[in-house]
Structure formats: structure tokens, C-alpha cells
Amino acid sequence: MKRIFLLLGTIAFFVGCDQRTERKEGFGVHGIDVSHYQSQVDWPLVASQNLQFAFVKATEGQEMQDTIFCKNWDAMRSAGLLRGAYHFFRPGISAEAQAWHFIANVDLKHGDLPPVLDVEVTDEQPSQAIQEGVRTWLTIVGDYWKIKPIVYSNQKFYNRHLAGHLPEYPLWIARYTDWHLPDLADGHPWHFWQYGCQGRLTGIAGDVDFNVFNGSLASLHAMTLQRPLPLLNRVPEPPVRPSPPPPPPPYENAEPVAAANP
Numbered sequence: 001m002k003r004i005f006l007l008l009g010t011i012a013f014f015v016g017c018d019q020r021t022e023r024k025e026g027f028g029v030h031g032i033d034v035s036h037y038q039s040q041v042d043w044p045l046v047a048s049q050n051l052q053f054a055f056v057k058a059t060e061g062q063e064m065q066d067t068i069f070c071k072n073w074d075a076m077r078s079a080g081l082l083r084g085a086y087h088f089f090r091p092g093i094s095a096e097a098q099a100w101h102f103i104a105n106v107d108l109k110h111g112d113l114p115p116v117l118d119v120e121v122t123d124e125q126p127s128q129a130i131q132e133g134v135r136t137w138l139t140i141v142g143d144y145w146k147i148k149p150i151v152y153s154n155q156k157f158y159n160r161h162l163a164g165h166l167p168e169y170p171l172w173i174a175r176y177t178d179w180h181l182p183d184l185a186d187g188h189p190w191h192f193w194q195y196g197c198q199g200r201l202t203g204i205a206g207d208v209d210f211n212v213f214n215g216s217l218a219s220l221h222a223m224t225l226q227r228p229l230p231l232l233n234r235v236p237e238p239p240v241r242p243s244p245p246p247p248p249p250p251y252e253n254a255e256p257v258a259a260a261n262p
Helices: 002-018 043-047 069-078 095-105 127-145 155-162 217-223
Strands: 030-034 053-060 082-088 116-118 150-154 171-174 192-199 208-213
Touching (some): 043 069, 053 069, 053 095, 053 208, 082 095, 116 127, 127 155, 150 155, 155 171
Parallel strands (some): 030 053, 053 082, 116 150, 150 171, 171 192
Antiparallel strands (some): 030 208, 192 208
8 A cells, every 4th residue: 555655655646746737817917937948039929918916036156147237137127027136055155255246237117026935955064054144145235226136036935944034034935835824833924935837828938937926915015125216326426626725815015916927
């Protein structure tokens, strides 16, 4: 009997991996996330299919930038989507260097979603080192843009390495299942749920990750960076130079001032 259940479980696993991801019912705010793996994306066409937000990979480690990030980043905004950018975290590399690498390559504007830290590999680092590195990245990036970044991870990794250590940060959790919502060991509420990786949309050749937001569209807008352009992109004004002091009055019987400075 045990062997039969094991066989049935194995069959169910492979069938699930081959199944297309269907859009989740019961959620009002839908989105996707992409990287160079999706290649060319027709963003106006994608945005017309009941999508409100999208995340795109920007950077990884301390040197890598996604090859089509800039093209996607501009096109997402033009298509009217709420856009967000994420960094793939490498725990074995300086978290500070990774934070500044992300900042140097991402131009967040008023109305963009908070920056995202994608944490899903250990690179053979212990949990404490991962937690410290994640904290460092989140602090630097959060202080730079004055906004709480989002933490992305899959449910298993989060429960094993991060649970209980990030209570103040919004979470984006990957859990691929048709039956269960994300269930985190520390009871932390989730904001975004990546529920499948084999979605299909017109305008994208191949599979794409499907996500939902745990709230209303107004709540999602409330999470965005709220600093209008004149404040966010202010050009420093040139320093005010003091006016030169007026020339002293000429002494009596002295030559005219102009004559003294031909």
C-alpha cells in the first residue's frame, strides 16, 4: 500500500509540472514577472489582458544586469502597468556591493512599486549569514529611496531561513499549488503570491509566472513610491554667489575711481 501511495504521489508531481497555470479566481489584482528568459514582450498587448502590475529582473550579484531590463522597464511604464524591479541575491557576495549595484542600475520614479530582493539560494552560506546580508541590502536600498523594499522567496526557503527575521517588510511568496494559499511558519501575512510558472499570455512567447496581489488596486497604489518628479529628480540649484562689495567712496581731491582702474 505504501508503494502505491508513493507511486501516485510521483505521478501527481509530474502531472502538476506539466500542467499549464490557469488564472486564479477570487483575486482582483493580477500581475506577472519576467526576465531575459521571456525575451521580447509586447507590453501593450500583455497589459490589455486584465493585468495591473509586473515585476522585471534588473540585477544579480554585484555585476550582472539583465540584458533586456532597460527595454522592459521603459515599456512597462508606457503600457500603463504598475512596475517593479527585482535583484537576485547571492548570499556569498557582499550585500553592500549588491545593494549599490542595484541602485546604480535602476531608476525608480514616482508611482513605481518598491524595489524587490529575490532570496532563494544559499550559496552554501548559513542561515545567519543570509539573514544579515538580506538585512544589509534592505537597509541600504530602503534608506536610499525612503521606502520599504519587498522580499521575494519561495515558501520552503522562507520558512527555513528567513521566518521571524523580517517582520516589517512586505512579502512576495512563491507557492505553486491549486489548493493552498501561502502558509508561512511565522504567520507573516503575504502581499504577493506567485502561484504558477507556466502561464500563457498573448504577447509573450513561452511560459510566464502568474501572480496576484492580496488586496485592492487602491492598496497596491498606496504601496508605490510617492514622491513627485520635482522632488524625486530635483536638479541642484547653482550656489548663490555673494555680490561683490561696492567700491569705497573716493577721498577728497583723489582721482576718479574709474581712472584708477583703466
